[in-house]
Amino acid sequence: MIFSTFSSPYARFNFRIGDDRIPVHGPLKRDDVRAAALAKGFDAIAVVVDRSRLIIRCHTCGQHQVKRASVISKNQPECPHCIRNRRIAAAARIGVSFVRHSQKSQRHGHFVLPCGHEIHRQYYRVESAARGDHALGCDICRENRYAAQSLRFGWTLSGAAHSGRQGYRRYRHTCGHGQDIMVGNILWGDCACAGCSPGRTSRPSHIYMFRIHLPGLPVLKLGYSARPAKRLRHQLGIAKTVKTEVIRAIRLPTGHVARSEETQCHTILKRDHPEWLVPKSAYGDAINTVSEIYYPIAEARMHALLDDIDARHAERSA
Ligand SMILES: [Zn+2]
Ligand SMILES: [Zn+2]
Ligand SMILES: [Zn+2]
Numbered sequence: 001m002i003f004s005t006f007s008s009p010y011a012r013f014n015f016r017i018g019d020d021r022i023p024v025h026g027p028l029k030r031d032d033v034r035a036a037a038l039a040k041g042f043d044a045i046a047v048v049v050d051r052s053r054l055i056i057r058c059h060t061c062g063q064h065q066v067k068r069a070s071v072i073s074k075n076q077p078e079c080p081h082c083i084r085n086r087r088i089a090a091a092a093r094i095g096v097s098f099v100r101h102s103q104k105s106q107r108h109g110h111f112v113l114p115c116g117h118e119i120h121r122q123y124y125r126v127e128s129a130a131r132g133d134h135a136l137g138c139d140i141c142r143e144n145r146y147a148a149q150s151l152r153f154g155w156t157l158s159g160a161a162h163s164g165r166q167g168y169r170r171y172r173h174t175c176g177h178g179q180d181i182m183v184g185n186i187l188w189g190d191c192a193c194a195g196c197s198p199g200r201t202s203r204p205s206h207i208y209m210f211r212i213h214l215p216g217l218p219v220l221k222l223g224y225s226a227r228p229a230k231r232l233r234h235q236l237g238i239a240k241t242v243k244t245e246v247i248r249a250i251r252l253p254t255g256h257v258a259r260s261e262e263t264q265c266h267t268i269l270k271r272d273h274p275e276w277l278v279p280k281s282a283y284g285d286a287i288n289t290v291s292e293i294y295y296p297i298a299e300a301r302m303h304a305l306l307d308d309i310d311a312r313h314a315e316r317s318a
Helices: 031-039 068-074 079-093 123-130 139-151 183-185 229-233 256-271 281-285 296-317
Strands: 012-018 020-026 042-048 054-056 064-068 097-101 108-112 118-122 155-160 168-173 178-182 205-214 219-226 242-251
Touching: 012 042, 012 064, 020 064, 020 178, 031 042, 031 054, 031 068, 054 068, 064 068, 079 097, 079 108, 079 123, 097 219, 108 123, 118 123, 139 155, 139 183, 168 183, 178 183, 205 229, 205 256, 219 229, 219 281, 219 296, 229 242, 242 256, 242 296
Parallel strands: none
Antiparallel strands: 012 020, 020 042, 042 054, 054 064, 097 108, 108 118, 155 168, 168 178, 205 219, 205 242
8 A cells, every 4th residue: 555655644553455565644533424434334443644545344244444534535445455355255266266466466365276277367357257258278278289289290489489479389399490480370280390391491492692883882682582583683782873794693402402512602701712701891781691692703613512502403304
């Protein structure tokens, strides 16, 4: 209660309600207010706090509360203890047992659900659930259910969505890749893994070489993509004013092959000529990638590496 820090030099003693100590000024002298309280189911005990309030005792449950004298005269005061008791009784009717009142809020209590898990809920929510207005869901059971559903499709629930979006969770695929997926989608197994889905890696792909004429900094990019031209113009975030060209693109049977050939090229270039790599700080946001950008001096060596890839795969498909 908000009165616990109030202290008056005129108060004779404190009245305790729970952990609160309420400064008492003396007995109630107004018979009209006393009569109004009695008629409404309460005994008026004492004048407290700023003298405009009273301590009243409920005839039904015998518990005390502080109320303004004006409220007692003009309205029907409610007893919060009786209301809470009524709600706890309602909870018991649907198999939800009351554990204790909340330390944080007068509106909340701790309850144990029929599943055995404990929840912290508003009393009125528990009562409306008992009336049948809604189900009293268990967060722990719900997450366990989501985890079990996702396992059927090879995903493991790993927690809250990284994006924080409602209705999403973070899942890890059997391949090790983690991604946010809508809970409703995983129910039906409608969730392609961005790490290993066949759509991405088993269709034909290309290893490519781009030239990007950043102002004052012409660079080369080596990478792989199913559609190199689209990658160059739409996915790298390069300004429209910057001239770009696809110097070369070698078609390969799958994305897997393209990715491993590309990785191999970067490994060789980095090992033999680390100075050819353009640091991210040099081009910043001008190209939406963190690596795979080279100075023009790398061009001849890149062509040689791509010639080699081309020759090996031409042999295989011949
Ligand atoms: Zn009461
Ligand atoms: Zn539960
Ligand atoms: Zn996967």
